[in-house]
Amino acid sequence: MSYVTKSPWVIHYDGSSCNGCDIEVLACLTPMYDVERFGIINTGNPKHADVFLVTGSVNEQNKGVVKQIYEQMPEPKVVVAVGICANNGGIFRECYNIMGGVDTVIPVDVYVPGCAARPEAIIDGVVKGLGVLEEKRKALASGQLTAPAAPEESEQAEEQEAASEENGTEKVEEKEEA
Amino acid sequence: MITTIISVVAYVVLAPLVGGLLAGLDRIVSARMQGRVGPPLLQPFYDVFKLREKEDITVNNVQDFYVTCFFFFVVVTGAFFFAGGDLLLVIFTLTLASVFLIVAAFSSNSPYSQIGAERELLQMMAYEPMVLLTAIGFYMTEGSFKVKDIISGGAMDFLPLVGVFFGFIFILTLKFRKSPFDLSMSHHAHQELVKGLVTEFSGKTMALIEVAHWYENIFLLGFVFLFFANGTIWGAVIGVVVCLLAYFLEVFIDNNFARMKWQVAINSAWLVALILGVINLFIVYLI
Numbered sequence: 112m113s114y115v116t117k118s119p120w121v122i123h124y125d126g127s128s129c130n131g132c133d134i135e136v137l138a139c140l141t142p143m144y145d146v147e148r149f150g151i152i153n154t155g156n157p158k159h160a161d162v163f164l165v166t167g168s169v170n171e172q173n174k175g176v177v178k179q180i181y182e183q184m185p186e187p188k189v190v191v192a193v194g195i196c197a198n199n200g201g202i203f204r205e206c207y208n209i210m211g212g213v214d215t216v217i218p219v220d221v222y223v224p225g226c227a228a229r230p231e232a233i234i235d236g237v238v239k240g241l242g243v244l245e246e247k248r249k250a251l252a253s254g255q256l257t258a259p260a261a262p263e264e265s266e267q268a269e270e271q272e273a274a275s276e277e278n279g280t281e282k283v284e285e286k287e288e289a
Numbered sequence: 290m291i292t293t294i295i296s297v298v299a300y301v302v303l304a305p306l307v308g309g310l311l312a313g314l315d316r317i318v319s320a321r322m323q324g325r326v327g328p329p330l331l332q333p334f335y336d337v338f339k340l341r342e343k344e345d346i347t348v349n350n351v352q353d354f355y356v357t358c359f360f361f362f363v364v365v366t367g368a369f370f371f372a373g374g375d376l377l378l379v380i381f382t383l384t385l386a387s388v389f390l391i392v393a394a395f396s397s398n399s400p401y402s403q404i405g406a407e408r409e410l411l412q413m414m415a416y417e418p419m420v421l422l423t424a425i426g427f428y429m430t431e432g433s434f435k436v437k438d439i440i441s442g443g444a445m446d447f448l449p450l451v452g453v454f455f456g457f458i459f460i461l462t463l464k465f466r467k468s469p470f471d472l473s474m475s476h477h478a479h480q481e482l483v484k485g486l487v488t489e490f491s492g493k494t495m496a497l498i499e500v501a502h503w504y505e506n507i508f509l510l511g512f513v514f515l516f517f518a519n520g521t522i523w524g525a526v527i528g529v530v531v532c533l534l535a536y537f538l539e540v541f542i543d544n545n546f547a548r549m550k551w552q553v554a555i556n557s558a559w560l561v562a563l564i565l566g567v568i569n570l571f572i573v574y575l576i
Contacts, residue, residue, distance in 0.1 A: 113342065117335040118338075142323065147327060148325075156488055185344040186344040187342075
């Protein structure tokens with residue numbers, strides 16, 4: 112029995128987002144979506160966080176900040192890139208100061224697409240992240256937790272991206288039916 | 290002797306369970322007051338078990354020692370109290386425990402936890418006079434500092450000490466670290482000090498602090514209980530009901546107030562101690 116999936120504490124960082132995704136992240140905390148039902152708390156402290164939510168692409172000035180927040184989080188930890196800018200740079204991709212998606216700086220576990228990502232998709236992304244969190248906890252408990260090899264990780268990431276994209280469209284369809 | 294051992298063991302075993310459940314109820318009630326569903330009742334336990342699964346990141350090895358001392362002396366405080374020991378000893382042990390937490394925060398060298406520690410010292414200055422006046426009040430009505438004598442004493446101490454009681458309820462907000470006086474450590478890390486006092490503690494150390502706070506809360510509610518215990522079963526029932534009411538009053542206050550400045554915390558706590566505490570004691574002295 113693992114408790115890491117029952118109490119994921121989230122830290123939210125705004126890379127260079129237009130605030131659209133940030134508003135949706137905060138919408139998850141409102142009575143409408145109420146993620147505290149799943150034990151999710153929006154903590155401002157990387158040392159207490161399990162899930163790192165990044166919105167917006169990473170730029171040259173804040174890549175150090177993103178790295179530092181990631182390094183301050185104790186294992187097991189999961190990175191969720193929220194919104195298309197955090198996934199690959201989005202419409203800011205070609206800007207002179209933009210490095211691209213969050214995965215250019217730190218390893219990303221779950222990609223949540225959308226502009227802006229819907230609260231349902233963000234919750235779905237965090238819940239997907241819980242599966243990764245559980246795997247990492249097992250690896251940590253058995254002393255096998257090492258940084259995953261880069262190519263393998265990008266494959267996983269692509270799979271997850273595809274999966275979360277599918278889920279995103281499913282969600283939207285459900286919404287339309289409702 | 291046997292009953293003393295039983296009550297101490299019961300405290301050590303049951304206090305974290307009851308304290309954790311109260312913390313869970315606190316979060317559900319808070320959520321309902323905000324129009325949300327809220328987490329499961331056992332969420333505080335999940336949080337603590339989760340923290341125990343996390344990697345250890347320690348800024349400074351000595352801080353774990355200080356936090357362990359904090360935990361140990363909080364448990365010892367409650368053990369003295371529930372063993373029927375001396376109230377003054379109980380209060381001084383609790384102060385020692387708080388000092389260990391403050392030293393732990395200072396030792397981490399983070400500006401957030403250091404300012405949190407300074408504010409915790411200010412909060413201690415704010416609530417200590419009222420805590421001492423409460424002990425003196427019990428001595429004046431019961432003629433003893435011993436918890437055993439106060440509990441079995443014939444009269445309900447609430448009646449002569451009504452001012453002291455409300456003064457103690459006032460400083461409970463400071464002790465539980467609820468808004469408007471959650472200066473040193475908010476329950477939510479959304480303040481200017483991140484999470485204040487405990488910003489630098491994570492994993493197992495943080496879990497220990499959480500459990501220590503559950504112990505501390507139960508011990509503080511024991512203080513509230515003391516006002517109503519008169520050796521009869523009815524006194525005990527009224528005591529437990531008032532303890533629960535006091536706890537939910539604190540949750541209510543927490544949800545209805547914004548943070549206030551530290552000047553307000555010290556001024557109001559000392560004013561309350563002076564008006565409710567000292568005048569009440571003076572009247573008891575005259576009677």
